[in-house]
Amino acid sequence: MRMRLGVVCVAVASLVVAGISGCAADGENGAGSAEEPIKIGAILSETGSYAGLGESEINAIQLEVDAINEAGGVNGREIQVIIEDDGTDEARAVAAATKLIDQDEVVAILGATGTGQTMAVRNEVRRAGIPLVSMAGGSVITDDFDPLVFQTPWPNRLVVPYILDVMAEQGWTEVALITDAGGYGKDGRDVILGAVDEAGATIVADETFNPGDTDMSAQLTKIRAAEPDAILMWTAGSEAVTIAKNRVQLGIDMPLVGGPGIARREFAEGAGGDAEGVILAAGKILLPETYGEDTEAYQVVTDFIGRYEERFGEQPDIFAGHAYDALHLTVEALKRLPAEFTSEALRDEIEATEGFVGMDGTFTFSADDHNGLTEDDLFTYRISGGDWVALDE
Amino acid sequence: MELSELLQFAVAGLKNGSVYALVALGFTIVFASTGVINFAQGEFYMLGGMLSVFALQALGFPLVLAVVAGVLATTAIGVVFELLAIRPRKDGDPLALIIITVGGSILLQSLTRHALGPDELPFPAFTPGPSILVAGAAIERQTLWMWALTAAAVVALTVLYRRTAFGKAMRACAIDRDGARLMGVDTRMMVTASFGLAAMLGALAGIATTPLTQTAFNVGARVGLKGFAAAILGGLGNPVGAVIGGLLLGLIESLSVAFLSSTYKDVIALVVLLLVLFVRPQGILGRREREKV
Numbered sequence: 001m002r003m004r005l006g007v008v009c010v011a012v013a014s015l016v017v018a019g020i021s022g023c024a025a026d027g028e029n030g031a032g033s034a035e036e037p038i039k040i041g042a043i044l045s046e047t048g049s050y051a052g053l054g055e056s057e058i059n060a061i062q063l064e065v066d067a068i069n070e071a072g073g074v075n076g077r078e079i080q081v082i083i084e085d086d087g088t089d090e091a092r093a094v095a096a097a098t099k100l101i102d103q104d105e106v107v108a109i110l111g112a113t114g115t116g117q118t119m120a121v122r123n124e125v126r127r128a129g130i131p132l133v134s135m136a137g138g139s140v141i142t143d144d145f146d147p148l149v150f151q152t153p154w155p156n157r158l159v160v161p162y163i164l165d166v167m168a169e170q171g172w173t174e175v176a177l178i179t180d181a182g183g184y185g186k187d188g189r190d191v192i193l194g195a196v197d198e199a200g201a202t203i204v205a206d207e208t209f210n211p212g213d214t215d216m217s218a219q220l221t222k223i224r225a226a227e228p229d230a231i232l233m234w235t236a237g238s239e240a241v242t243i244a245k246n247r248v249q250l251g252i253d254m255p256l257v258g259g260p261g262i263a264r265r266e267f268a269e270g271a272g273g274d275a276e277g278v279i280l281a282a283g284k285i286l287l288p289e290t291y292g293e294d295t296e297a298y299q300v301v302t303d304f305i306g307r308y309e310e311r312f313g314e315q316p317d318i319f320a321g322h323a324y325d326a327l328h329l330t331v332e333a334l335k336r337l338p339a340e341f342t343s344e345a346l347r348d349e350i351e352a353t354e355g356f357v358g359m360d361g362t363f364t365f366s367a368d369d370h371n372g373l374t375e376d377d378l379f380t381y382r383i384s385g386g387d388w389v390a391l392d393e
Numbered sequence: 394m395e396l397s398e399l400l401q402f403a404v405a406g407l408k409n410g411s412v413y414a415l416v417a418l419g420f421t422i423v424f425a426s427t428g429v430i431n432f433a434q435g436e437f438y439m440l441g442g443m444l445s446v447f448a449l450q451a452l453g454f455p456l457v458l459a460v461v462a463g464v465l466a467t468t469a470i471g472v473v474f475e476l477l478a479i480r481p482r483k484d485g486d487p488l489a490l491i492i493i494t495v496g497g498s499i500l501l502q503s504l505t506r507h508a509l510g511p512d513e514l515p516f517p518a519f520t521p522g523p524s525i526l527v528a529g530a531a532i533e534r535q536t537l538w539m540w541a542l543t544a545a546a547v548v549a550l551t552v553l554y555r556r557t558a559f560g561k562a563m564r565a566c567a568i569d570r571d572g573a574r575l576m577g578v579d580t581r582m583m584v585t586a587s588f589g590l591a592a593m594l595g596a597l598a599g600i601a602t603t604p605l606t607q608t609a610f611n612v613g614a615r616v617g618l619k620g621f622a623a624a625i626l627g628g629l630g631n632p633v634g635a636v637i638g639g640l641l642l643g644l645i646e647s648l649s650v651a652f653l654s655s656t657y658k659d660v661i662a663l664v665v666l667l668l669v670l671f672v673r674p675q676g677i678l679g680r681r682e683r684e685k686v
Contacts, residue, residue: 049611051511207655212615214606217405218650221398238513242606249524249533270515270607
């Protein structure tokens with residue numbers, strides 16, 4: 001209901017705005033004196049249910065903008081990132097996009113934090129013809145392809161087959177699912193159900209929960225009765241902690257497996273001893289040593305982690321990494337462009353990204369792949385002592 | 394289905410149900426004294442958890458003291474909220490007051506987000522240890538705490554309402570405000586007290602749940618909604634009804650996971666709620682509203 005209302009709002013808003021502005025949007029963006037900074041917009045969830053993610057993203061962007069400008073900016077011009085809060089709300093995300101496009105006249109938009117908000121602002125982005133680099137992990141963002149939209153996290157269609165293979169290697173083929181009924185979990189569940197056959201696995205239980213549920217022991221009791229080899233949990237929410245705790249309290253000893261959504265300190269530490277042994281797939285930023293200490297990726301990642309820790313007093317999480325990548329992919333493309341450029345040229349230049357080493361992996365975009373990551377950018381972790389270690393360690 | 398499994402579903406249902414019951418009690422107490430649905434009730438649940446975590450982590454209080462501090466601080470916030478936001482609206486127009494509580498809810502949530510941060514925060518179990526097995530069903534120690542606190546709250550409320558002059562005054566105020574005022578009851582004081590009590594019950598539920606779930610600035614709204622549904626189910630304004638409504642709602646949810654589908658458990662719970670209201674519009678134990686001519 002809420003989503004449908006959101007879609008209607010977006011549709012109405014974009015119709016109205018398109019009617020007013022006509023085709024004025026396709027102007028030159030690069031024009032301006034050398035002193036004027038290049039403006040990039042960012043739509044992030046500073047408040048609302050994704051506030052925990054948005055905060056890391058904002059931190060990362062502020063850190064990196066300062067670093068880029070100190071190093072001379074882009075072709076002699078400073079960059080300025082204008083951050084708008086979407087409150088984890090689709091309608092506010094659209095309003096933020098409109099403001100960034102019409103008032104601030106940004107050359108590109110970074111964000112949104114969430115999948116729903118990213119999908120909601122696409123119409124605005126299309127109207128303006130500027131690129132959007134999303135930090136949300138839903139597969140739909142790049143599956144439902146839009147030439148203007150790019151995505152930095154590992155989408156479910158990449159992570160799910162990877163983790164199912166890891167589980168098959170362990171001999172866990174009878175899998176019980178427990179997924180978040182919200183956007184990220186639902187996207188993950190759809191991908192899992194489509195990928196199990198190829199991985200040689202079967203789903204023996206398929207339970208969901210709603211964001212904000214405070215107890216999962218009913219679902220877990222049902223899962224226990226189905227006697228799976230392992231439980232696959234797909235969520236980015238704090239409910240993962242409840243699942244881990246309920247599982248231990250119910251005496252369920254089958255392994256619990258998850259995706260990047262649980263690669264958060266709040267899970268590894270917040271669940272206390274109950275997250276011990278949980279297995280998850282995510283990028284290598286959690287354990288940069290996995291790159292090998294003489295690689296470029298190791299240098300880039302540890303440099304960012306060091307600077308982030310110095311300024312904010314805590315380790316960057318994967319969301320900070322998503323934001324780093326979104327900003328740098330855009331800035332690198334800008335650097336390759338002449339002083340005067342069109343939105344179209346910027347989009348083409350981002351699409352031409354090849355072998356960019358970021359936090360989430362090595363990005364190589366193409367005309368039909370706007371995520372550009374591969375299974376090589378993923379790694380399997382086990383939670384041990386409230387921290388991440390390699391699965392076989 | 395084995396008996397032990399069925400028992401496990403019942404335990405899960407009654408665990409959630411006790412949280413809904415405490416939140417529903419808060420709705421009911423405020424409704425009885427003001428005729429208003431307090432949409433900030435869920436935020437009291439959130440504040441109970443967040444402030445206890447703050448007392449434990451930032452102020453270094455020992456666990457018991459942190460819980461007491463969290464609950465008392467939330468109670469104080471409930472009282473201040475009434476004095477600053479509800480009392481100035483002298484005509485007591487229910488619609489205006491309801492909108493005020495909605496605003497209060499947003500305000501409390503935003504303040505908490507900016508003061509204590511956006512992240513989920515953990516709180517240790519009151520008494521750590523493995524769960525207790527009863528006929529094959531595992532009962533978490535924290536669940537026992539939740540039940541004990543709910544039971545204690547119900548007993549304390551009953552004593553307050555039936556045995557003390559203060560409680561009797563609150564009841565009188567609920568039955569007939571003007572009549573109570575004519576009899577010398579300070580009805581405005583009773584409204585303030587009801588907000589304090591409601592905040593205390595919400596905070597109790599919040600901190601009792603936090604060891605199992607973590608807490609964050611935005612956990613209030615959903616629990617508030619469930620508590621509201623439970624209060625309606627039991628009969629708004631009836632404390633016993635609120636408890637029965639809460640436990641029943643929890644049980645319905647967990648049994649629909651057991652026998653139907655976890656995806657639709659909220660839908661099923663709401664359908665049951667609607668069916669009950671269709672047969673008994675005043676709720677299970679509610680008094681039928683008489684048309685006054």
